[in-house]
Amino acid sequence: MPQGRTEVVPDDGLTTAQRRHLPLIMVNTGDGKGKSTAAFGMAMRAWNQGWRVGVFQFVKSAKWRIGEQTVFEQLAVLHERDGVGGPVEWHKMGAGWSWSRRPGTEDDHARDAAEGWAEVKRRLAQERHDLYVLDEFTYPMEWGWVDVDDVVTTLRERPGRQYVMVTGRRAHPALVEAADLVTEMVKVKHQMDRGQKGQRGIEW
């Protein structure tokens, strides 16, 4: 845990209190495990503070349901039923984009990703969420499915107090430059190296 002391005091005309509340652009990148897992862990923490959480999964197939989705649906129920935590929305690329007018197809991932980003952009303009998890969004950026300049400009210029967490390998340098908090997950050792495969409860 970083301690509460800062290394530099910037000359930006803000008080410490003002600076403390600047909303963040965050990136979890690298080839190791834990990028998405830590992002969902942060979303859990945000939920607990009553934040409006929006999760947008950009690459996983809509048929692939991860445990976190089930958990956040339960948390959303708790919010609605018992008034604890915040509201949660969970959207998946493809059939999962609930605002898409057509059924998703497996074939047109590029179009799906562009639609997903367009929706995130609308929501940022409307200040719909307090925390956006753009899971595996580095790949649509890498593959040219969304425009990197558009993404970076939109994130930099987003209104209000909206936090954004982007996950995925090989984060674009322009995204890293725009981000406030960037962590690289580095694989030191993995059980697959000794012939183990993915396991329920651990990998999904």
Add this chain to the structure above:
Amino acid sequence: MPQGRTEVVPDDGLTTAQRRHLPLIMVNTGDGKGKSTAAFGMAMRAWNQGWRVGVFQFVKSAKWRIGEQTVFEQLAVLHERDGVGGPVEWHKMGAGWSWSRRPGTEDDHARDAAEGWAEVKRRLAQERHDLYVLDEFTYPMEWGWVDVDDVVTTLRERPGRQYVMVTGRRAHPALVEAADLVTEMVKVKHQMDRGQKGQRGIEW
């Protein structure tokens, strides 16, 4: 995400299915963020699979309550009330060790840590949990509050199918050697570098 292919097929006499189900020792280390957050994210996933989750916080003050604890208490309620997910126990060093006969003091962290480890050891022998999160347990190991050889031997020889996740900076080499999955979280950039301090919902 690692793909499903393995890099080597070990000559250990196990089938792929047997090997797939070997329980893991996992370590999240490094100076970056996300070590504990990813561990709690994994615990959330395990909960969703119905696993019995035990969280043991080894360093945070018992007075310091993190959002994840509240969330897991809610998940434990969901399990008891609606039968979803698995049971959750959350224990904190100091006053929080529920098996401790005396009230915790701020002064005797070494004894608290040793007591906590002794309890984890008993639980491992009894196969009480499916996933143990030993949060910030690298520090008691580093500071000599627990015996490194004892920890490593106990973890290596634990019975049944019990998963263990250890978090914290500077994981001991013997722990890394014993572990199946080790990830290093590396700080690329942090908002504190430009004078921001910790924020509610992000840091806790």
